[in-house]
Amino acid sequence: MSDFNPTILAFCCNWCSYAGADLAGVSRLQMPPNVHVVRVMCSASVKGEYILKAISQGVDGVLVLGCHIGDCHYMTGNHRTAKRIPVVQKLLKDVGFDERRVRLDWVSAAEGEKFQRVITEFVEEIKGLGPNPVREVMS
Amino acid sequence: MSDLGKKLASIAFDELGADYLLAMREEHGNVAPVMLARGQDPGEIRLDVPYQLVNILSNIYPWLKDGKVAVVTRRCDEKALEEFFKRELFDPRRILKIGLACSKEQVAKCRCSDPVPAKTHIGEPQKAMEKDELSEKLMAMPPEERLRFWAYQFKKCNKCFACTLTCPVCFCDECILEEKTFVPEPGIPPGMSFHLIRAYHLADKCIECGECERSCPAEIPLLTLRKLLAKDVKEIFGFAPGDRKTVSPLLTVLEEGCNEC
Numbered sequence: 001m002s003d004f005n006p007t008i009l010a011f012c013c014n015w016c017s018y019a020g021a022d023l024a025g026v027s028r029l030q031m032p033p034n035v036h037v038v039r040v041m042c043s044a045s046v047k048g049e050y051i052l053k054a055i056s057q058g059v060d061g062v063l064v065l066g067c068h069i070g071d072c073h074y075m076t077g078n079h080r081t082a083k084r085i086p087v088v089q090k091l092l093k094d095v096g097f098d099e100r101r102v103r104l105d106w107v108s109a110a111e112g113e114k115f116q117r118v119i120t121e122f123v124e125e126i127k128g129l130g131p132n133p134v135r136e137v138m139s
Numbered sequence: 140m141s142d143l144g145k146k147l148a149s150i151a152f153d154e155l156g157a158d159y160l161l162a163m164r165e166e167h168g169n170v171a172p173v174m175l176a177r178g179q180d181p182g183e184i185r186l187d188v189p190y191q192l193v194n195i196l197s198n199i200y201p202w203l204k205d206g207k208v209a210v211v212t213r214r215c216d217e218k219a220l221e222e223f224f225k226r227e228l229f230d231p232r233r234i235l236k237i238g239l240a241c242s243k244e245q246v247a248k249c250r251c252s253d254p255v256p257a258k259t260h261i262g263e264p265q266k267a268m269e270k271d272e273l274s275e276k277l278m279a280m281p282p283e284e285r286l287r288f289w290a291y292q293f294k295k296c297n298k299c300f301a302c303t304l305t306c307p308v309c310f311c312d313e314c315i316l317e318e319k320t321f322v323p324e325p326g327i328p329p330g331m332s333f334h335l336i337r338a339y340h341l342a343d344k345c346i347e348c349g350e351c352e353r354s355c356p357a358e359i360p361l362l363t364l365r366k367l368l369a370k371d372v373k374e375i376f377g378f379a380p381g382d383r384k385t386v387s388p389l390l391t392v393l394e395e396g397c398n399e400c
């Protein structure tokens with residue numbers, strides 16, 4: 001499936017990961033263009049519901065990026081995220097999705113290169129998984 | 140007065156000192172919840188019809204200014220009550236439990252892994268079921284096939300909301316399943332997000348009473364979906380709902396020295 005161009009959502013927290021994305025941008029790091037970045041105040045404001053809706057609507061992969069543990073602007077916001085994402089992943093697995101369609105990672109404001117790496121790897125992984133089967137099975 | 144009614148009334152009013160009794164009763168061939176005051180004839184009490192009395196209680200409770208209510212509680216009802224106590228929605232001093240051990244048939248129907256109440260007043264405690272066959276079958280399938288199974292099931296949904304209305308631990312005042320932000324499909328069936336979001340919402344609350352599955356007119360195996368996620372939550376966090384002293388892991392911070400950091 002070489003011509004498959006996945007649609008990917010990346011939720012980035014305002015204080016670290018979005019700044020990391022910005023740094024990657026101003027540093028002109030090359031990245032696949034499949035990713036729609038959604039800026040949120042904290043990774044903890046990414047409700048599990050958002051991710052589940054995205055996957056239900058046919059988005060091929062969802063990335064949640066936040067500050068490293070200990071660095072969250074809201075102290076323990078990302079602790080919540082770290083606990084919530086595995087539940088979302090398991091639920092997706094239980095109904096038959098590949099849980100790799102959802103990934104959590106930490107990207108600081110200084111990690112433009114890490115941002116590039118995470119995005120590139122994730123896009124490759126989703127390409128490997130193929131299109132989200134939800135539309136086909138629910139139609 | 141039937142023998143069963145007499146027995147239940149005596150437990151509620153004489154033994155436990157309740158002012159009211161909440162149970163299931165048969166009238167004109169229909170079985171429905173009934174709230175009885177001391178001295179009223181209980182009539183044809185039925186204990187073999189599983190129903191979420193805790194849910195009924197939550198509807199009546201705001202209007203009950205005083206008095207104690209005795210409720211027929213199976214183990215799952217007991218756990219539902221714990222979730223209410225945890226949120227301070229009921230005063231534990233006003234709720235008295237008449238422990239009912241479920242029959243073997245009921246345990247089998249619910250594939251119940253935890254069927255015996257803390258104190259049994261009525262019934263013979265039965266052995267728990269080790270596993271849910273459908274869960275095992277599904278998880279042994281290739282994922283694509285499992286997805287097709289659930290998609291087939293979800294497409295039967297007519298969005299009647301029976302599963303949310305009868306669920307004892309659906310606590311929100313405003314249901315996000317009614318919002319098109321989360322469930323965008325305007326018609327029927329509501330699509331996958333309806334079911335996934337509902338399952339996710341209950342991940343740290345569902346006490347596996349099976350009421351959603353019993354009330355679903357489309358016969359979607361909702362209890363199996365709950366059980367699958369309950370197993371995951373247990374594996375990840377060692378947490379199971381139904382104890383007022385424990386806090387949902389989704390509301391707490393990470394432990395020191397955890398490997399996520």
Ligand code: SF4
Pocket residue numbers: 302305306307308309341344345346347348349350351352361362365
């Ligand atoms: S089994 Fe169904 S009705 Fe009972 S608590 Fe769980 S989700 Fe609610």
Ligand code: SF4
Pocket residue numbers: 295296297298299300301302303351354355356357358359
């Ligand atoms: S009870 Fe069944 S048909 Fe009704 S909304 Fe729930 S899942 Fe859909």
Ligand code: FES
Pocket residue numbers: 013014015016017041042043044065066067071072073074077078
């Ligand atoms: S602000 Fe970045 S994870 Fe909370």
